[in-house]
Amino acid sequence: AAASSELVEKLKSLDVSERLPKYPNCFPEVNTVDIYRAHLSSILSEVTGVDATIVYPALQWTQTLEKGDLVLPVPALRVKGKKPNELAAEWVEKVISLCPFPESPLVHKPTVMGTFIQFFFKVDKLAELLIPTVIKHGTLFGQNRYLGLKDPADESKGRKRMIVEFSSPNIAKPFHAGHLRSTIIGGFLANLYDGAGWDVIRINYLGDWGKQYGLLALGFKKYGSEEALQADPINHLYEIYVSINKDMTAEKEEMTALKEASKDFSHIEKEGLDEQARRYFKAMTESEPEALAQWKRFRDLSIKRYKETYARLNIHFDDYSGESQVLEENMAKSAKKMEEMGITEESEGAVIIDFTKHVPGKAGKSLERPIIKKRDGTALYLTRDITEMLQRVEKYNFDHMIYVVASQQDLHLKQLFKIIELMGYDELAKKVQHINFGLVLGMSTRRGTVKFLDDILRDVAEKMHEVMQKNEKKYEQIEDPLATADILGISSVMVQDLSGKRGNNYKFDMDVMTSFEGDTGPYLQYAHARLCSITRRAALTPEEIATADLSLLTESHALNLIRVISQYPDVVANTLKTLEPTTTLTYLFKMTHALSSSYDHLRIVGSERELMKARMALYDAARVVLYNGMRLLGLSPVERM
Numbered sequence: 001a002a003a004s005s006e007l008v009e010k011l012k013s014l015d016v017s018e019r020l021p022k023y024p025n026c027f028p029e030v031n032t033v034d035i036y037r038a039h040l041s042s043i044l045s046e047v048t049g050v051d052a053t054i055v056y057p058a059l060q061w062t063q064t065l066e067k068g069d070l071v072l073p074v075p076a077l078r079v080k081g082k083k084p085n086e087l088a089a090e091w092v093e094k095v096i097s098l099c100p101f102p103e104s105p106l107v108h109k110p111t112v113m114g115t116f117i118q119f120f121f122k123v124d125k126l127a128e129l130l131i132p133t134v135i136k137h138g139t140l141f142g143q144n145r146y147l148g149l150k151d152p153a154d155e156s157k158g159r160k161r162m163i164v165e166f167s168s169p170n171i172a173k174p175f176h177a178g179h180l181r182s183t184i185i186g187g188f189l190a191n192l193y194d195g196a197g198w199d200v201i202r203i204n205y206l207g208d209w210g211k212q213y214g215l216l217a218l219g220f221k222k223y224g225s226e227e228a229l230q231a232d233p234i235n236h237l238y239e240i241y242v243s244i245n246k247d248m249t250a251e252k253e254e255m256t257a258l259k260e261a262s263k264d265f266s267h268i269e270k271e272g273l274d275e276q277a278r279r280y281f282k283a284m285t286e287s288e289p290e291a292l293a294q295w296k297r298f299r300d301l302s303i304k305r306y307k308e309t310y311a312r313l314n315i316h317f318d319d320y321s322g323e324s325q326v327l328e329e330n331m332a333k334s335a336k337k338m339e340e341m342g343i344t345e346e347s348e349g350a351v352i353i354d355f356t357k358h359v360p361g362k363a364g365k366s367l368e369r370p371i372i373k374k375r376d377g378t379a380l381y382l383t384r385d386i387t388e389m390l391q392r393v394e395k396y397n398f399d400h401m402i403y404v405v406a407s408q409q410d411l412h413l414k415q416l417f418k419i420i421e422l423m424g425y426d427e428l429a430k431k432v433q434h435i436n437f438g439l440v441l442g443m444s445t446r447r448g449t450v451k452f453l454d455d456i457l458r459d460v461a462e463k464m465h466e467v468m469q470k471n472e473k474k475y476e477q478i479e480d481p482l483a484t485a486d487i488l489g490i491s492s493v494m495v496q497d498l499s500g501k502r503g504n505n506y507k508f509d510m511d512v513m514t515s516f517e518g519d520t521g522p523y524l525q526y527a528h529a530r531l532c533s534i535t536r537r538a539a540l541t542p543e544e545i546a547t548a549d550l551s552l553l554t555e556s557h558a559l560n561l562i563r564v565i566s567q568y569p570d571v572v573a574n575t576l577k578t579l580e581p582t583t584t585l586t587y588l589f590k591m592t593h594a595l596s597s598s599y600d601h602l603r604i605v606g607s608e609r610e611l612m613k614a615r616m617a618l619y620d621a622a623r624v625v626l627y628n629g630m631r632l633l634g635l636s637p638v639e640r641m
């Protein structure tokens with residue numbers, strides 16, 4: 001990723017061109033801070049004697065700018081013989097006595113902070129390098145398409161392929177909090193890798209197969225209505241499912257009662273719902289046309305509705321896979337392979353894996369003894385996942401795959417990955433990753449316990465609409481208040497979900513999430529809308545903004561904002577490491593706070609024309625970053641609210 005000639009010219013004019021050697025992972029075109037990294041690396045390498053390519057990746061960004069724009073943790077250079085804090089002091093002395101310090105065009109004199117060396121950017125130069133870059137890249141700023149290349153030096157070799165499997169609800173059953181979190185976090189991860197240049201495939205692995213879908217078909221015969229199915233397949237199928245399950249429970253109770261009274265219950269055993277469902281499902285697995293067609297219709301109609309709801313969350317899937325898509329013949333192959341490898345064994349008529357025999361010690365014990373095939377020959381959830389993974393290898397030949405599934409299924413995924421490894425697919429086992437997350441506690445709305453994604457979104461939009469109506473004046477100016485309320489409602493839910501660390505549980509709280517105070521979705525949206533309103537009112541042309549004299553940005557609030565904006569590409573890069581949405585979200589809130597404290601000091605209206613242009617360029621850059629960050633998280637930034 002070499003710098004374009006345009007950038008090289010710019011650097012020359014700033015007298016830093018000769019200090020920009022090429023480092024791996026140095027992307028000055030997309031990340032202005034990398035220019036500073038390169039600049040500092042060559043100086044520090046001279047001072048420390050450590051190779052510049054080792055210094056470069058050791059230079060870290062900081063969470064709080066009081067600590068500097070970049071810091072060098074001295075121990076990271078692994079220089080032996082002296083204590084890190086002594087080295088830090090020594091090196092800073094040397095750096096200062098060495099040319100080009102203290103005249104570096106880019107950084108101030110470094111300071112020592114314990115075992116860290118802190119560097120503060122000269123913000124005037126930073127502004128000149130940064131702001132035009134942000135405005136030029138626009139919606140692409142913060143993305144780094146080089147990271148996903150198979151060969152960073154040769155784009156023609158193509159991109160690495162990532163599968164993100166997420167959401168994965170079960171047809172005819174409630175879309176519960178686990179599915180909600182999987183949808184939000186998975187959508188975010190897919191965006192993240194997309195922006196890093198990976199070829200991302202989004203898979204929804206539906207729960208759409210098993211005896212219960214045989215039961216559902218029976219239920220449809222008894223309770224179904226074609227009209228209701230077409231109108232609202234998700235709810236209708238769920239209602240049917242609930243009713244028919246009640247019937248089955250009643251039947252089972254009857255059977256128990258008969259049994260206890262030593263009466264004949266064989267008619268239930270032979271002809272009851274459970275047995276009928278089993279037979280129906282068997283017909284499905286044998287591709288009996290009528291049974292299969294019926295089931296396919298349920299599935300297709302459900303997917304159609306899911307798609308509409310996902311669209312409201314800016315989410316699409318490339319592949320609606322599901323348990324039904326795992327082929328019997330492939331499962332037979334996997335079963336044979338597991339048997340040949342000596343992984344599976346028979347136990348009381350079923351096929352199981354006893355992990356204690358394959359994985360030594362505690363680890364083996366903790367993996368337990370999962371069943372692979374039931375006594376009646378039916379395959380299980382785990383069995384299907386094994387074969388589905390191998391099918392995905394065939395179909396997509398991916399470089400990495402992420403499963404976004406609740407922590408409750410930690411054991412399931414550990415078992416799955418271990419089995420793949422034991423089957424001899426070592427390379428594959430290294431490519432798969434489980435991204436888990438904690439529970440949502442008390443997810444209910446005013447209408448009661450939430451069942452479907454639509455219910456949540458509708459309730460939260462209603463709540464948002466009420467909140468909006470409290471400010472009559474503003475409310476009147478909004479063109480389509482219901483649509484805005486919908487977006488704000490969705491933002492509320494999403495931001496609350498993405499706020500903490502993934503692994504933490506959180507409490508679903510409608511009042512907190514829809515508030516305009518605190519770090520909430522509506523607050524983030526408000527910050528964006530405010531920047532849009534400033535842009536509208538200033539009404540400057542892009543040319544005027546592009547030719548702004550950025551040296552007029554001298555106030556401490558302006559300098560702070562510029563430094564915060566410069567961090568965005570590093571924040572995204574860091575998010576790729578943590579895979580925690582909060583890494584990005586925390587930064588966005590930091591920026592909105594910096595913005596809201598700046599407005600009084602950096603006025604546009606009433607300022608002199610040149611100053612107005614310069615400030616507008618700054619706000620423009622901030623708006624671009626806020627917009628891009630919100631899009632990355634899956635939000636739809638609003639322009640008015």
Ligand code: ARG
Binds near residue numbers: 165170205207403405
């Ligand atoms: N449908 C499953 C459930 O609701 C989640 C599927 C997770 N993905 C997987 N490959 N097992 O629990």
